[in-house]
Amino acid sequence: MADGYWRYADPRQQLAEAPPPASLKRPRPEYGDMPGAPEILGYYPRNEDRTALGIIRDAGPINSSYDPYLRNGLSYVAADAGRSIGGGVSGRPVDDPRVPGHAGMDSRVIGYSSGRIEAPLPPEASNTLFVEGLPADCTRREVSHVFRPFVGFQEVRLVTKDSKHAGRDAFVLCFVDFTTPSQAAVALDALQGYCFDEHDRESARLRLQFARFPGPRSSAGPRSRR
DNA sequence: AGCACA
Numbered sequence: 001m002a003d004g005y006w007r008y009a010d011p012r013q014q015l016a017e018a019p020p021p022a023s024l025k026r027p028r029p030e031y032g033d034m035p036g037a038p039e040i041l042g043y044y045p046r047n048e049d050r051t052a053l054g055i056i057r058d059a060g061p062i063n064s065s066y067d068p069y070l071r072n073g074l075s076y077v078a079a080d081a082g083r084s085i086g087g088g089v090s091g092r093p094v095d096d097p098r099v100p101g102h103a104g105m106d107s108r109v110i111g112y113s114s115g116r117i118e119a120p121l122p123p124e125a126s127n128t129l130f131v132e133g134l135p136a137d138c139t140r141r142e143v144s145h146v147f148r149p150f151v152g153f154q155e156v157r158l159v160t161k162d163s164k165h166a167g168r169d170a171f172v173l174c175f176v177d178f179t180t181p182s183q184a185a186v187a188l189d190a191l192q193g194y195c196f197d198e199h200d201r202e203s204a205r206l207r208l209q210f211a212r213f214p215g216p217r218s219s220a221g222p223r224s225r226r
Numbered sequence: 227a228g229c230a231c232a
Contacts, residue, residue, distance in 0.1 A: 128229095128230095130228095130229055130230095132227080132228070132229090157230065157231065158230095159229080159230050159231085161228065161229095161230095163228090164227085164228080171228075173228070173229065173230075174230095175229075175230060175231080209229085211229060211230085212229055213229070213230080213231095215230095215231080215232085216231075217230080217231035217232045
C-alpha cells in the first residue's frame with residue numbers, strides 16, 4: 001500500500017560501514033533556535049543520506065516545508081551559498097572536498113564525496129525508533145510525512161495509549177521502522193526535539209529513542225530482509 | 227514517563 005513511497009528508499013546502506021575517519025562537526029544549521037534541543041547528536045547524516053535526499057529533490061514537492069534537516073540535505077548546495085551551513089563552526093560547506101586517506105566511496109556517492117561516516121551506534125540501537133511527544137490527534141499520515149524522507153524509512157506505527165491520569169488526553173506513541181539501525185540513528189538525531197506542531201512550540205516536541213523490541217510486524221510480513 | 231505489532 002504505502003509502497004508507492006519506496007522510490008525514496010535507498011538500498012545502498014551497505015556503504016554505511018565505511019571506516020570512521022575524521023570527526024567533522026556536523027552541520028546542523030537551524031537547530032540553534034531550539035533552546036532545549038539536545039545536542040548530543042553524535043551522528044552525521046551520512047553521504048548515503050545526502051544521496052537519497054538528492055533523489056528526493058528530484059522527486060519533487062516533498063521538500064516544501066519541512067525541517068532544517070531536510071533543508072540542509074536537500075538544497076545544501078544552494079544553502080551553502082546563502083548561509084553557511086556549517087552551523088557557523090567553520091562555514092565550510094557540506095561538500096567539503098577534503099578526502100580522507102582511504103576513499104571507500106564508490107562512484108554512486110561520489111557527487112558529494114567525503115568519507116565521513118556515522119559515529120558508532122549506541123549498544124541499544126535498533127532499526128526501530130520509539131517516538132513520544134506526538135500530539136494525541138496526530139495521524140499516521142502526518143507522522144509518516146515527518147519520517148519518510150529519511151533513508152531507510154520503512155513505516156510508521158501509531159499506538160494510542162490512555163494517560164495514567166484519568167481525564168487527560170490519551171497520548172500517542174509511535175514506532176518507526178528503518179532498514180538499519182544506523183539509518184534509524186540518523187533520523188533519531190535529526191528529529192530529536194522536532195517541533196511537531198509549529199503552533200504549539202512548547203509542548204509538541206518529539207522525543208525519540210531506539211525501541212526496545214525492534215521489528216516490523218505489519219505490512220512487511222514475513223519478508224524480513226531484502 | 228509511557229514500548230506495539232506478531
